Amino acid sequence: MYRLFFNVNGAAFISPMSNKILKQVEKLTSIGISLSKERNLAKLLELIMIGAKQITYADGGTLYLVKGKQLKFEIMRTDSLDFAMGGTTGNPITLAPIPLFDAEGNANLKNISAYAAVTGKTANIADAYAAHGFDFQGTKLYDQQNNYRSQSFLTVPMRNHEDEIIGVLQLINAQDPKTEKLTAFSIRDQKLAESLASQAAIAITNFQLISDLRELLENFIKIIAQAIDEKSPYTGGHCRRVPEIAMMLADAINDQDHGPFKATKFSEQELYELNIAALLHDCGKITTPVHVVDKATKLETIFDRIELIAERVETLKKEVEIKLLNTRLNSEDPELIKQAETQYHSAIKQLEQDFEFICKANKGSEYMGDDAVEKIQQIARHSWYDSKGQQRFLLTQEEIDNLCIRKGTLTDAERSIVNHHIVMTQQMLGALRFPNHLKNVPEIAGNHHERMDGKGYPNGLQGNQLSVQARMMCIADVFEALTAADRPYKKAMQLSTAIKILGNMKQESHIDPDIFDVFVSEKVYLKYAKRFLKDEQIDEVDIKNIPGFSGLKN
Numbered sequence: 338m339y340r341l342f343f344n345v346n347g348a349a350f351i352s353p354m355s356n357k358i359l360k361q362v363e364k365l366t367s368i369g370i371s372l373s374k375e376r377n378l379a380k381l382l383e384l385i386m387i388g389a390k391q392i393t394y395a396d397g398g399t400l401y402l403v404k405g406k407q408l409k410f411e412i413m414r415t416d417s418l419d420f421a422m423g424g425t426t427g428n429p430i431t432l433a434p435i436p437l438f439d440a441e442g443n444a445n446l447k448n449i450s451a452y453a454a455v456t457g458k459t460a461n462i463a464d465a466y467a468a469h470g471f472d473f474q475g476t477k478l479y480d481q482q483n484n485y486r487s488q489s490f491l492t493v494p495m496r497n498h499e500d501e502i503i504g505v506l507q508l509i510n511a512q513d514p515k516t517e518k519l520t521a522f523s524i525r526d527q528k529l530a531e532s533l534a535s536q537a538a539i540a541i542t543n544f545q546l547i548s549d550l551r552e553l554l555e556n557f558i559k560i561i562a563q564a565i566d567e568k569s570p571y572t573g574g575h576c577r578r579v580p581e582i583a584m585m586l587a588d589a590i591n592d593q594d595h596g597p598f599k600a601t602k603f604s605e606q607e608l609y610e611l612n613i614a615a616l617l618h619d620c621g622k623i624t625t626p627v628h629v630v631d632k633a634t635k636l637e638t639i640f641d642r643i644e645l646i647a648e649r650v651e652t653l654k655k656e657v658e659i660k661l662l663n664t665r666l667n668s669e670d671p672e673l674i675k676q677a678e679t680q681y682h683s684a685i686k687q688l689e690q691d692f693e694f695i696c697k698a699n700k701g702s703e704y705m706g707d708d709a710v711e712k713i714q715q716i717a718r719h720s721w722y723d724s725k726g727q728q729r730f731l732l733t734q735e736e737i738d739n740l741c742i743r744k745g746t747l748t749d750a751e752r753s754i755v756n757h758h759i760v761m762t763q764q765m766l767g768a769l770r771f772p773n774h775l776k777n778v779p780e781i782a783g784n785h786h787e788r789m790d791g792k793g794y795p796n797g798l799q800g801n802q803l804s805v806q807a808r809m810m811c812i813a814d815v816f817e818a819l820t821a822a823d824r825p826y827k828k829a830m831q832l833s834t835a836i837k838i839l840g841n842m843k844q845e846s847h848i849d850p851d852i853f854d855v856f857v858s859e860k861v862y863l864k865y866a867k868r869f870l871k872d873e874q875i876d877e878v879d880i881k882n883i884p885g886f887s888g889l890k891n
Contacts, residue, residue: 380425381541385400385506386398386400390416392526393511393526393529396519397510398412399450401450403437406438408504411423412424415485418485437455449507454494459493460490461522461527465489488509489520490508490509491509491522491530492506492508493508497542498542499542561617562576562577562616574821574823575821578817579618579810579817581865581869582812583611585864586813586855593855597851607806610806614781615810620765621758621759625755649729649731650689654688657688661681664677704743716731716732718730719731756795762782763779763783781804781806781810782810784804785810800846808849808852811849812849812856816865819834831874831876832878833879837883839856840853840885843886844884863875
């Protein structure tokens with residue numbers, strides 16, 4: 338390796354590069370490559386500190402980051418004392434931050450590290466004990482307590498691409514690589530350290546930028562969840578709990594050492610991607626009308642229309658009462674009056690029974706068979722007269738359609754509206770340009786209503802067309818919905834009942850059979866239940882009686 342030089346006359350000549358310089362350049366290059374790859378801040382700061390010490394042959398050093406108007410200690414190392422604090426060492430630095438300005442706003446130029454941060458200038462001190470202009474009392478006290486001699490100091494500001502000072506790199510006690518004697522930091526050492534400090538500042542800024550963007554994305558997701566929560570406290574709880582199940586299931590799969598998932602190991606990045614997808618899996622519900630999402634009874638829209646029917650029933654009762662009173666006023670025949678009174682009591686009783694049946698049907702908690710549907714249609718034929726003298730029936734056709742819902746509280750049209758949320762989820766997430774490490778979020782989040790047999794929605798995908806994470810989401814979504822205790826349209830389900838339903842869904846090719854087996858065998862359901870279910874929901878689960886479950890395959 339050679340270097341190009343110019344003599345006093347301007348003539349160029351080539352000189353071989355010393356082994357020391359070659360090693361320093363190679364090390365600087367290697368550090369620069371490492372800095373661009375590191376994604377852990379503590380490790381990144383350690384790389385900077387260790388690399389700076391190596392290329393300058395320094396015995397010790399300290400790395401500070403600017404926090405407001407202070408310098409915060411991040412890394413401290415002294416090789417000869419076997420001393421290391423901060424970073425990944427597990428030894429926290431308890432020293433107070435160094436102020437950059439005093440109470441009056443004057444720059445702290447007495448402290449050498451504060452000086453570098455405030456002025457943006459490098460301070461290269463050959464001997465701290467002989468230096469003027471800086472206060473080294475703290476250094477001298479440290480030396481006295483540790484039987485050490487701090488001599489040469491190289492304090493370099495860390496300036497990023499926006500010309501901001503984000504930290505300070507301080508190196509202590511340069512050593513001659515051959516004799517190991519203490520020496521001053523050379524101009525070449527200073528230039529190398531300044532070059533590294535510049536690279537380090539950019540690496541730290543990039544890391545902080547990535548962290549800020551990540552935090553922005555997570556806060557944006559939380560805002561969406563909060564918006565759904567404000568719109569519906571029931572679905573809001575669902576959006577927060579499904580990720581918990583998904584992550585528990587992912588951990589269980591990662592722990593598998595046999596069976597179909599023994600080779601499946603989700604990386605930290607993939608786990609983060611899954612969590613983001615789980616948080617966003619129902620973001621499309623932000624477009625779903627509240628009266629459909631929260632429909633607690635069959636007649637509910639903006640309000641429960643059962644009250645309107647109650648008023649009509651009262652009107653019918655009044656009409657029956659008026660008919661009885663007219664008979665009493667216009668007839669002197671005791672038998673006719675008695676017959677009218679009997680008819681009155683019979684009609685009132687029938688109306689009350691019919692209204693009671695309507696109230697029961699309105700709840701949607703019981704299956705409506707053919708007889709029940711026919712009875713609703715009969716009850717609907719009760720007629721009454723409005724204030725304009727027009728004849729009206731007790732129930733409108735739309736009310737009949739709602740009360741005759743066979744199961745649950747939603748009509749087919751309303752169920753389509755609810756199901757449309759997944760289409761909106763796919764459209765919303767598909768419109769976002771996710772970074773590469775989150776590129777699978779739309780697929781994972783958008784396919785949690787698909788089925789293994791291809792009978793799901795919205796795209797009718799089969800199990801082999803879905804990622805493992807998407808199939809995990811299917812189970813997490815269903816299990817949370819089954820066990821949720823905050824839904825207005827159903828009672829909180831017992832844990833054993835929910836597991837049996839999932840077992841039936843496995844047999845019906847609704848959910849992934851292998852993932853369900855992990856869910857049961859690793860007791861993911863119980864881990865979740867202990868954290869999120871009410872005590873009265875957590876009953877004994879007899880694994881032997883779970884439909885379709887026979888243990889993990891080898």
